[in-house]
Amino acid sequence: MAAITDIECLRFNYESSLLREIESRLGAIPTISQMQSKNFLALRKRNLLGDAMLISPDLLPEVYEIYSNCLNLFGSNLQGNLFVRQSKEYNANIFSHNQKFDLLIHSALLEDFTSNELSFVLGHELGHALLGHSQVSMLELLSLTEELKPGLISPETKELMFRWSRTAEFSADRVGLLCCGQLESAAKALFKTLSGLSGISIDRILNSFHTQYDILEAQMEKCRNEQSWIGTHPMVPVRFKALELAALDIIFFRNQSSVFSQRGFRKVDQKISSILFTLDKYLSACNEI
Template identity: 25%
Template sequence: MSVTKVPLIGLKADGFRHPLDLQATAALKQLPGLDLMIRNFLGSIGEQFYYLNNIASSVLVGPEQLPQLHGLLVEACQILDLEVPQLYVRQHPVPNAYTLAMRGKQPFIVLHTSLIDLLTLEEVQAVIAHELGHLKCEHGVYLTLANLLVLAAGQLPSWGGAIAQTLQSRLLEWVRCAEFSCDRAALLATQDPKLVVSLLMKLAGGSPTLAPQLNVEAFLAQARAYEETGKDPMLDLLKDLQTAPLTHPLPVLRAKEIDLWASSQNYSALVQNSFSRYNGKTDNLGGWRNW
């Protein structure tokens, strides 16, 4: 099905932010000095390290370098009303993407080659838009701190272990909630819920060989079946234990959430208002594509 996409001029993060993200962010902001701690911990040396690591070991996407990916990035930024960050492609066997934004420097997104190989171009744009969601919602500082604590958890001194573990647990919970907001950004940029669900399905159990055989409706049915297990208190406990150490919500939960939001008044209002604004003004839309 063809989907006509228009820019969401003036889009604000709070217009699409997931309620769990709002709650978890408010809880983190109650921790005094958290933002300042991570900024001081990284400092200018940390910024230079991450910049050099990417520019030396990845490919910087631009109009003359992987222009198709650059076009997807620019279009997603125009739709989400964001400035265009740097985008790097990195050779890596594990499908992944991540964003880093520190101390007011230009943020950047990194895509692994194995992720690109797994997805269609439209799904790659959904990934890019998901990462842009972190920038739109200003998740950068907390994301950086969460990653540092996860990496350093086994090296923390015993006297600080309990405090560090509590903070790490709070941050992981926040990251999982933040991911729901970024999935919504992916939907706003692609304006095709089945495309976003397809991406999540491939992350759960896809491969370049299996991708053509995967079924979005069957995956959504699987997500509903997972939700129905919540009537058993013991299974609820097992679910909590399963998700506690994760940096992302389970793929079936993400698929269910995006499917629900796609049929909500909140989503319809955000998209339909933009369609109404640009109705009959296609000359102003330049190169907007129909998927």
């Protein structure tokens, strides 16, 4: 399979429009400096070498192969290490600086996730690196600014920053799907992360996601009509819906990236943007009550 050198087209359109809005409010997209980013990568690596295990082909050949396959898919100069740390929580995180990164996964993922599910998780994390999400660290920037100059960033801009952080997850999911190449594995990985359950058939998982998303949609309507409460952002069912809508295009892109038509994909993108925009609108309306 030919390497995919440009994944910018997978960046969720809503993410780009939120960034533009934040830029217009603050005068620039808030990014950490090259020096801060370089220092943080070095500090994080020192910490990881001390309190996590570096995964080598010798230690875990199968896991290393899944990781290498994901990395090779992008054929770029992206270089980094994979670490594992003991934790029962299904989680992973990455920090990148220019083309370098370090990726940490929790041990529970290696124990409970299949190869393809792991490929989705690793691809998701690499997506954050490829799309430069580490540099636009909104939440860190927000807490730092609040500490130094409380009240400098308006509540509306803060809300936009939170929205951006959530939306970046949707873009990263697309890269995850690009790596694992199957909606089913991506759905299973999201399901396991959310529920902690293994051994449920894919049909039941897909049905449950559909049902939960439908209930959520009805809840959004209710919220609009009766000003009831949604609670927190229902990230995972919406992330599943977004992946499902984009899956055919992403898998086509994986197989034939050179002839991929962005026109059709942008329509899907618009549909997901509108779901998220509506959800964000209702959520902020609900939270004001």
